[in-house]
Amino acid sequence: MNTEVLNGRLEPHGDGELISKVLETVVEQVRPCTSRGSVATYIPELGKQDKGLLGIAMASVQGDVWVAGDWDSPFTMQSISKVVSLGLALTEMGEERVFSRVGVDPTADPFNSIMRLEMVAPHRPQNPLINAGAIVTLSLLPYPDSHSRFAAVRDLARRLTGAMDLDMDEAVYVSERDTSDRNRALAYFLRSVGALEGDIEDILDSYFRQCSLRVNAKDLAVMGVTLASGGVNPFSGERVLSSKVCRIMRALMATCGLYDGSGEFAVRVGVPAKSGVGGGIVASVPMRYGIGTFGPALDPKGNSLGGIMMLERISKELSLRVL
Ligand code: GLN
DSSP states (O other): OOOHHHHOOOOOHHHHHHHHHHHHHEEEEEGGGGGSOOOOOSSSSGGSOOOOOEEEEEETTTOOOOEEESTTOOEGGGGGGGHHHHHHHHHHHHHHHHHHSSOOOOOSSTTTTTHHHHHHHSOOOOOOOSSSHHHHHHHHSSSSHHHHHHEEEEEHHHHOOOOOOOBBHHHHHHHHHHTTTHHHHHHHHHHHTTTSSSOOHHHHHHHHHTTEEEEOOHHHHHHHHHHHHHSTTTTTTTTSHEEEEEEEEHHHHHHHHTGGGGGHHHHHHOOOOOEOSSSSEEETTTEEEEEEEEOBBOOOOOBBBHHHHHHHHHHTTOOOOOO
């Protein structure tokens, strides 16, 4: 284990039992509220999800795991995969190159918005965690085609989560690929203003594939703790990313991870996190924990309603706030 992990805060004796109890209780308390949210339907296959599902997993830098509720129900990463492709781009291309093409500022617009791209010159996506920014980030990767680009993202996702068999949900991939007019519009617009180069359909294909990577809440907890530890997966012992890259990723998660809901989430929860319309949220408490939540009932901004409520309660109960 690296020194960052060894220097991480050790939990006082007895915290393990407290955590199990807190997780069980929050799932029980929050589950009835999932009826107030809606599953995403603009990707038709996601519309089939059961909105009453709710699960959570938490992992520590010391290698403990706690789970509750529907933690082992599978779902697709969707926008959470943007964190993975960003980590890959920062590692392979360097900070300067990536951020010369994509900004690092939060936006008050929805994740798939086209509006500000046209209004502000240069027409550079505001950050890598909105759709336009993630598509540009993917296009920068040094791979010749969708197949090899996606394979590289999947390999990093596998090492971050420790789920070495992690792969696509074919039905969700096809469903998004065949209906995604909005992402096509974004990508072709970006190309028309010189912000995106290359074979648009090929780049989009790798974007749809990475969004359809199938995980469960425990996989996200391990990913979150790997980012929290500064890049070492505490379960495999592998250094997956540099601590500098993890710091940048956590900073962007803290400011942009829940799109136009990021400010409210920072106030309510106070922990770097990233959501996806599949219903997942990955949260990363520096030097301490990773948390994965799953609840496909979304709020109007496309963030998991139950996931946010559970994280808010857990952050308070276990004093996790860092922001
Ligand atoms: N695949 C989804 C899209 O591009 C991801 C969006 C999300 O999870 N917020 O629309």
